[in-house]
Amino acid sequence: MLQPAITGSGVFTPEQVITNDELVVAFNAYVDRYNAENADEIASGKIEAKAHSSSNFITSASGIEQRHVIDKDGILDPKTMHPLFAPRADDAPSLMAEMGVKACQQALDMAGKTASDVDTVLCAASNHERAYPAIAIEIQELLGIQGFGFDMNVACSSATFGIQAAADMIKSGSINSALVVNPEICSAHLEWRDRDCHFIFGDVATAVLLERADQAAGPYFAVKSTRCATAFSNNIRNNNGFLRRSHEQMEDRRDMQFMQNGRKVFKEVLPMVSRHIADHMADEDVQATDLKRLWLHQANKTMNDFIGKKVLGRTPEPHEQPNILQDYANTSSAGSIIAFAKYSKDMKDGDTGLICSFGAGYSVGSVILQKVG
């Protein structure tokens, strides 16, 4: 069997940043407007007044301090409260493809490879801006890659599931290399007017290049083992599919965006992830003491701290379980790959690390890596 390896990684970070304080000022201005406009119905008890958000709550409940977004102005305008994207002609590159290409280019440069070395593009993300043609095929075209591409979606676990799919194709010999790219425009699916979740997400694109290890041009991470698991749950859901809704439902776009029962997610996903990682490590004979680094999904700092402690059997040192959540917020499938891309260059020959992502589905994916060179 051929040995797959990650030879390059890339992160495209949108320039615009929204701090918690800026977000809360805009949200509270929206709340004040809403409460003033609906004062009579609120006074008569017909509807409830909306409550203010707070920066302190956001930082302590989630660990998030800021997020990068594609369009800050629309999100922070209390009359708009969502990003505004200029419509693009069908023959112009789509936004996801444009972001994805930038991340892919970085991954190729790091690996010392070009588009002609790539056989496949997998666009693995939690939301795709259109049903078809696949964003992956557009990225393939923009980069000038021969071969094939396809889109896949396993919500926050899309990247690790994509890595398993690419690694398995390399192992079997059906391809020699693949770009797994994760453009996440989470800001377009978030309800910025919902106090319970308005702070959760940010935008980013990540990519990794997987190749046959014997074709790597420099140091690489051997993909020693991958494991995916799913169990159906409605606790994290986005109904924005292709089926027509009634006019009434279309008016209320809340049903068409990200929804979650955060407390249940906490309770149900944490044991699932901890058990998944423990079983994966045991089956591959990897001890906690062998693990130099954990690159975890970035949804909530408390969750990550809990998982890190369970896996290592002690509180991880910050460098052992790097968080990027404070700078990027939750970026869905891209989160663990941002952590990997930014905090893996110091790993030494023979060092072992583990990428793990988890989220809607429920889904959990883990990848055991060993540095070579």
Ligand code: COA
């Ligand atoms: N500002 C101030 N207070 C807020 C607030 C805000 N923006 N949002 C909620 N609160 C209040 C609530 O009203 C509640 O008050 P009460 O105790 O008086 O009823 C209190 O804070 C706790 O709210 P809750 O929603 O239960 O918070 P939480 O501690 O569960 O944290 C999340 C919320 C979303 C950060 C957390 O549940 C989480 O991260 N869950 C998992 C998320 C996840 O992994 N999702 C996967 C997505 S891919």
